[in-house]
Amino acid sequence: MLTTPQTPRCEDARVIPVHFFTRAWGLCLLSRLALAAPPPDAGPPVAAPPAALTCLAKWYPALTPVRLDTGWGFTLPDGRAFPFDDGQQKSFSRKLEAPDLEDTLSIAYRTGPIAPVTREDEDPGRIRFEPLFEATYGASKEKVDVVPLVFLGQRLKVHRKVAPAFERVAARLEALVAKDASLAPFLQGVGGTFAWRNIAHTTRRSAHSYGVSIDLNTARSHYWEWQRPRTPVRWRNAVPQALVDAFEAEGFIWGGRWYHYDTMHFEYRPELLDAACAPAR
Numbered sequence: 476m477l478t479t480p481q482t483p484r485c486e487d488a489r490v491i492p493v494h495f496f497t498r499a500w501g502l503c504l505l506s507r508l509a510l511a512a513p514p515p516d517a518g519p520p521v522a523a524p525p526a527a528l529t530c531l532a533k534w535y536p537a538l539t540p541v542r543l544d545t546g547w548g549f550t551l552p553d554g555r556a557f558p559f560d561d562g563q564q565k566s567f568s569r570k571l572e573a574p575d576l577e578d579t580l581s582i583a584y585r586t587g588p589i590a591p592v593t594r595e596d597e598d599p600g601r602i603r604f605e606p607l608f609e610a611t612y613g614a615s616k617e618k619v620d621v622v623p624l625v626f627l628g629q630r631l632k633v634h635r636k637v638a639p640a641f642e643r644v645a646a647r648l649e650a651l652v653a654k655d656a657s658l659a660p661f662l663q664g665v666g667g668t669f670a671w672r673n674i675a676h677t678t679r680r681s682a683h684s685y686g687v688s689i690d691l692n693t694a695r696s697h698y699w700e701w702q703r704p705r706t707p708v709r710w711r712n713a714v715p716q717a718l719v720d721a722f723e724a725e726g727f728i729w730g731g732r733w734y735h736y737d738t739m740h741f742e743y744r745p746e747l748l749d750a751a752c753a754p755a756r
C-alpha cells in the first residue's frame with residue numbers, strides 16, 4: 476500500500492511545550508512561505524517519470540507511472556498505487572524483505588565472461604517486487620497462465636507471456652549442442668520450471684511460482700544453500716559460458732552472477748539486461 480513518509484506538520488506545534496511554542500509557529504510560517512515561492516534554483520517542474528521507471532513500464536505494461544504526492548510512483552491494474560522509491564535506506568536483507576521497485580534495480584547485473592562473485596550480497600535480481608510479478612503473471616497458482624514448452628526434448632510448463640523467450644533460448648541451445656555435444660548434459664534432466672512455492676527457508680515467493688524461471692540439471696549445478704560447511708559462502712560453478720550467453724541474449728538472468736550462487740537458475744528479467752532501466756546514480 477502507498478505510505479506517506481512521516482513529515483512534521485504545523486499542527487504538531489500544539490504539543491510542543493509553551494516555551495517552544497512561538498518558535499515552532501515561526502518555523503511553520505517560514506516553511507509555508509518557502510512553499511509559496513519556489514527557490515530560484517529549483518529548475519523546471521519534473522514532467523517526466525524517472526527513466527528507469529519508464530523502462531520498467533516498457534517491460535511490464537501492468538505498471539502505469541503516476542505522479543504521487545510523495546514523488547513518482549506507479550499504479551497496478553487493481554488500483555493500488557506504490558512509490559517508485561520509498562526514500563528509505565535499507566540493508567540488503569531489508570531490501571529482500573520489503574523492497575520498493577527501485578530497490579529491485581539497485582544492484583547492477585553484468586554480462587560477459589563468467590567470474591567468481593566475491594562481493595557480499597552482490598545478487599542482482601534476487602530483490603523482487605512481488606505485487607508487480609503478481610499483476611504481470613498471476614497472484615495465485617490457478618491464475619498463472621502456463622503453456623507447454625518442448626525444451627531440448629523435455630516437456631515443461633512456462634508462463635504464456637514468457638514462452639516465446641523460452642523458445643528462442645531453446646533454439647539457441649539446440650544450435651550450440653549440435654556443435655558441441657559436451658554441453659548436452661547440463662540441459663538434460665532439467666530441474667524445474669513452474670512451481671508455486673516459496674524460496675527455501677523464507678516467506679518470499681520463488682520466481683518459479685510465475686513460470687518465468689528454469690533450473691538446469693541439478694547434478695551439474697552449485698547452490699549456496701547446499702554448500703557444506705555453509706559458511707563462508709564460496710562461489711562455485713560448472714555451467715559453461717556459452718549456455719549463460721544464450722539465456723542472457725534472450726532476457727534471462729543467471730543465478731551464477733550472484734554471491735548467493737544458484738548456478739542452475741535462469742529467470743526472465745529483461746529489465747536487468749536493459750541499460751535504460753539502470754537507476755540514476
Ligand SMILES: [Zn+2]
Nearest residue numbers: 688689690740
Ligand atoms: Zn531456480
